[in-house]
Amino acid sequence: MSTATLSSLIGVLILGQVAGFALVARHRYRGKFRALQTQALGGGPGAPPYRTPSDAEEENQDNVDPDELDVFPSAWAGYKEFVVQRRTPEDRNGDVCSFHLAPADGARLPAFRPGQYLTFKLEIPNGDAGSTKGVVRCYSLSDRPRSDLYRVSIKRVPAPPGRAELPGGVASSHFHDLVREGTRLAVRAPSGHFHLIEDGDLPIVLIAGGIGITPMLSILNALAHWADPREVWLFYGVRNGTEHIMKEHLETLRDTHPGFHLRVVYANPSDADIPGIDYHHRGYIDIRLLQEVLNLGRYEYYVCGPPPMMEALVPALETAGVPAWNIHYESFGPASLNRGQTLTQAQGESPITVRFGKSGTSVPWDPAASESLLELIEDQGIRVDSGCRAGSCGCCETRIEAGEVLYRQQPDADVKPGHCLLCIATPSTDLTLDI
Ligand SMILES: Cc1cc2nc3c(=O)[nH]c(=O)nc-3n(C[C@H](O)[C@H](O)[C@H](O)COP(=O)(O)OP(=O)(O)OC[C@H]3O[C@@H](n4cnc5c(N)ncnc54)[C@H](O)[C@@H]3O)c2cc1C
Numbered sequence: 331m332s333t334a335t336l337s338s339l340i341g342v343l344i345l346g347q348v349a350g351f352a353l354v355a356r357h358r359y360r361g362k363f364r365a366l367q368t369q370a371l372g373g374g375p376g377a378p379p380y381r382t383p384s385d386a387e388e389e390n391q392d393n394v395d396p397d398e399l400d401v402f403p404s405a406w407a408g409y410k411e412f413v414v415q416r417r418t419p420e421d422r423n424g425d426v427c428s429f430h431l432a433p434a435d436g437a438r439l440p441a442f443r444p445g446q447y448l449t450f451k452l453e454i455p456n457g458d459a460g461s462t463k464g465v466v467r468c469y470s471l472s473d474r475p476r477s478d479l480y481r482v483s484i485k486r487v488p489a490p491p492g493r494a495e496l497p498g499g500v501a502s503s504h505f506h507d508l509v510r511e512g513t514r515l516a517v518r519a520p521s522g523h524f525h526l527i528e529d530g531d532l533p534i535v536l537i538a539g540g541i542g543i544t545p546m547l548s549i550l551n552a553l554a555h556w557a558d559p560r561e562v563w564l565f566y567g568v569r570n571g572t573e574h575i576m577k578e579h580l581e582t583l584r585d586t587h588p589g590f591h592l593r594v595v596y597a598n599p600s601d602a603d604i605p606g607i608d609y610h611h612r613g614y615i616d617i618r619l620l621q622e623v624l625n626l627g628r629y630e631y632y633v634c635g636p637p638p639m640m641e642a643l644v645p646a647l648e649t650a651g652v653p654a655w656n657i658h659y660e661s662f663g664p665a666s667l668n669r670g671q672t673l674t675q676a677q678g679e680s681p682i683t684v685r686f687g688k689s690g691t692s693v694p695w696d697p698a699a700s701e702s703l704l705e706l707i708e709d710q711g712i713r714v715d716s717g718c719r720a721g722s723c724g725c726c727e728t729r730i731e732a733g734e735v736l737y738r739q740q741p742d743a744d745v746k747p748g749h750c751l752l753c754i755a756t757p758s759t760d761l762t763l764d765i
């Protein structure tokens with residue numbers, strides 16, 4: 331055999347081996363996805379095993395194969411107690427802080443789908459000696475699924491501009507000011523329909539504005555950990571370097587994963603921010619920028635950011651020809667997008683009455699005064715649980731004793747038959763609620 335033939339043969343063997351490794355990696359990854367999907371959705375006992383190693387395991391056993399480790403258990407019902415293990419400041423301003431949470435019972439944690447969130451019930455001091463009020467809020471998981479810890483990253487919300495007389499955000503201030511290592515917190519299991527499509531084939535575009543980066547971090551860290559072969563772009567917009575969170579981490583991911591492309595956009599860079607190093611574009615993430623960089627080919631888009639960004643970008647992607655099923659988005663505040671799924675309040679002739687079954691009181695429904703049943707109920711001084719106020723967390727789910735409701739948008743949370751989500755529902759007939 332000549333030297334040239336031998337070299338070609340070796341080349342073919344090496345290529346074959348590389349392709350084999352890629353196929354095995356893809357197959358393992360898809361196996362993990364199926365396990366994750368089944369378990370995160372309350373999966374059955376036959377679900378294939380999957381868990382990821384903890385930090386300690388990663389440090390001690392770099393070559394550990396996640397497939398050989400224990401199984402993620404299934405999710406819990408209601409609230410479970412967690413203990414804060416550590417806090418990590420994430421930006422130069424000190425406005426964003428990560429909280430690492432371990433279950434108080436030391437049990438293994440269920441998997442979640444990257445992009446999902448946790449719901450917290452906080453007991454916030456009320457001012458009166460020793461008394462507290464319960465406040466429910468949602469926070470996206472900001473790291474990949476692990477069996478020992480969850481991480482959330484929370485931005486302190488100040489009073490609205492020009493309204494200094496108002497208090498800052500109740501829950502975010504509580505986290506920043508009072509939640510310390512060792513603090514115990516009541517947490518509902520991960521949920522939410524905004525998450526990575528784990529077995530998708532299209533390359534991925536993540537678009538994050540401000541604190542909307544948190545679900546994207548979870549998605550990115552999971553993709554990197556699973557050695558997912560898909561190409562990933564992250565467009566991350568903030569005001570300037572002081573708000574740029576996890577900068578080093580994102581740059582390390584970019585430098586170590588050739589398929590990951592990072593585009594940082596500063597709206598208002600400071601003198602200390604260096605173009606081409608700290609940020610790539612000046613201004614806002616808009617359709618023009620996406621067209622310029624991506625040529626808007628076939629991608630799976632994930633968008634999370636402040637209302638103006640979402641309101642501009644999501645419809646613009648659709649107008650630019652991106653199929654609606656390739657655009658996934660989540661808003662951290664009241665719903666701001668209407669993609670044609672919205673049901674409107676029925677314009678009936680006769681007035682509608684809402685009755686509260688437990689107290690027996692009734693109030694007329696006035697669509698000009700209340701946007702949702704939740705608002706109507708709160709205006710009556712009745713306390714009900716609410717978290718996202720956007721149909722996502724399921725906290726305000728309430729049983730309907732009689733009557734029917736319409737939703738102003740498609741609920742994101744799963745709703746039990748005969749129940750409704752007060753925060754996005756309006757009555758379409760006379761209604762009696764189990765309140
Ligand atoms: C699915 C989901 C995921 C989320 N993930 C994250 C995340 O990863 N990280 C994150 O930081 N946030 C996240 N959020 C947002 C988070 O849930 C809270 O909405 C946010 O922290 C603000 O809550 P708060 O209690 O601090 O503010 P609130 O107390 O709800 O106050 C909000 C604003 O209202 C102002 N205000 C207070 N009183 C009045 C008044 N009387 N009149 C007018 N204005 C008033 C406050 O000053 C503040 O500006 C997420 C939300 C959702 C729905």
Ligand code: FES
Pocket residue numbers: 715716717718719720721722723724725726727743751752753754
């Ligand atoms: S408050 Fe979250 S679904 Fe209504």
